[in-house]
Amino acid sequence: MLTEKKLYRIIDRLNLIINRLLSWGWYDSSIAYAKCLANLYYIFGVKYVDMVLERYVKTLSDKIILSQDNNKDEYACVFYDDFSVDNRGLTQQYIESLLALGYKITYIYPSKSKDNKRIITALSHSHNQIVPIEHNHNGMQLAQQIYDIVNSSCAKHLFLHMLPYSVEASIALCALDSTIKKYNINLTDHAYNIGTTHMDYNIEFRNYGANISVKYRGIEEEKEILLPMFPILDTSFPYEGYPKACDNKVVILTGGAIYKVIDDSEIFFKLIKEVLSTNLNAVVVYIGCRDMALFDKYLSKYGLKDRMLVLGERKDIYRLMMSCDIYMNTFPIGGGLMCQIAASLGKPVINYKHNQGIEECICQRQHVEMSFDTVNEFCDEMTKLVEDEQYRLRRGQEFKASMVNAAHFRKLLGEFLKNGKGGVPIDLFKTYEKESILDMQSAIIRENQNMMFHKFMCKTLGHKVIAFPNILKRVLKSQIQW
Secondary structure, X not given: OOOHHHHHXXXXXXHHHHHHHHHHOOHHHHHHHHHHHHHXXXXXXXXXXXXXXXXXXXXXXXXXOOOOOOOOEEEEEEEEEOOOOOOOOOHHHHHHHHHHOOOEEEEEEEOOOOOOHHHHHHHOOOOOEEEEEOOOOOHHHHHHHHHHHXXXXXXXXXXXXXXXXXXXXXXXXXXXXXXXXXXXXXXXXXXXXXXXXXXXXXEEOOHXXXXXXXXXXXXXXXXXXXXXXXXXXXXXXXXXXXXXXXXXXXXXXXXXXXXXXXXXXXXXXXXXXXXXXXXXXXXXXXXXXXXXXXXXXXXXXOOOOOOEEEEEOOOOHHHHHHHOOEEEOOOOXXXXXXXXXXXXXXXXXXXXXXOOOOHHHHOOOOOOOOEEOOHHHHHHHHHHHHHOHHHHHHHHHHHHHOOOOHHHHHXXXXXXXXXXXXXXXXXXXXXXXXXXXXXXXXXXXXXXXXXXXXXXXXXXXXXXXXXXXXXXXXXXXXXXXX
């Protein structure tokens, strides 16, 4: 079983292994172990940045990449995307805006990505390049390939939409000359991500991320740019509908990755139990959960099985939002994009606790109160939304009017690329309740239940998925002969 003590022992051992592998010139293995360490920081919320790992990345770049200079085209840019999924992250917001601003785009994405038809269609013009790359176990080759594609594009601008453990892309960007401007789109602003110290600019989508980057990642204030995001709405997927249990009920929709709703106090489920016990004509629907067994445990514990419906992954999010009545944000980690989609469709959004940065995702043009700091205040507002349809509709329209749209975002992005400054003013004096990352103890509990980090290590290091104690022994004792 993983404990905090064992977790720190793994960190120490991984650092020792990476350092030794680098000294031996075993660069592929160094990259694999570095990915494991970066993913550990991300999953368990150990830290926001690790300068030792950043130095490993720079060392690998110096050792691996064969670099060369070339001339740059002011209106050419590269968009490196580790995700490439329609309606997820910030790919389409940037791609569509860059195209509208007249930029030629070289788009690099994982060849295994399949749910990216809208992205590829938007780029299907002769002056753009679409470059799928295969992510395999040869990290050296992948890093060199990424570098060669970026360098040969003669682009003046490089946008990076990266996974928190994207070591190969970080190695490539370290080798690029100073004439290409490197912009990190800080999608995972609430947790660790690699390579941020090697960027020219760190683009945030909310003030919360900017505060963390300056205060905890050590990024200079002048490198921080705040460009509020807007949601991409996809109406193409057929509506699969809600379960019959939702008929003639006020539907409270919520959802996201399961880590966003689990903490030691299990507050999210307690809130839902309180809401449903007070509002007998309401039903809660949760979308986006992959670990149904773990969720079932909480439904049983709080007696929610009949009135909290878990639908799993759904592609028809737009139509689910259109058909719901209220959107309830997750806790302790809020979901910015889901809240935005709800607000943009005129649905009222309700959030537990201020100072988590959620308001900044929605209230970009005018402030609308959406957060409540006590259980009683939260439940009173929820009851008012459930019982009073006119109030519910009016609140939804207030949220819709408060949001930034595509034209405003495009204007801000264009001004920034032209002048090297701009965006929305950043308030670095604001403090947030959740400036720490994910609760480590909760992350350890989740790991012991679903072994996500264990599986990642096995896959990355080329091991078969074996029992956790065995993989732990392999890392702690290491097969490497010192």
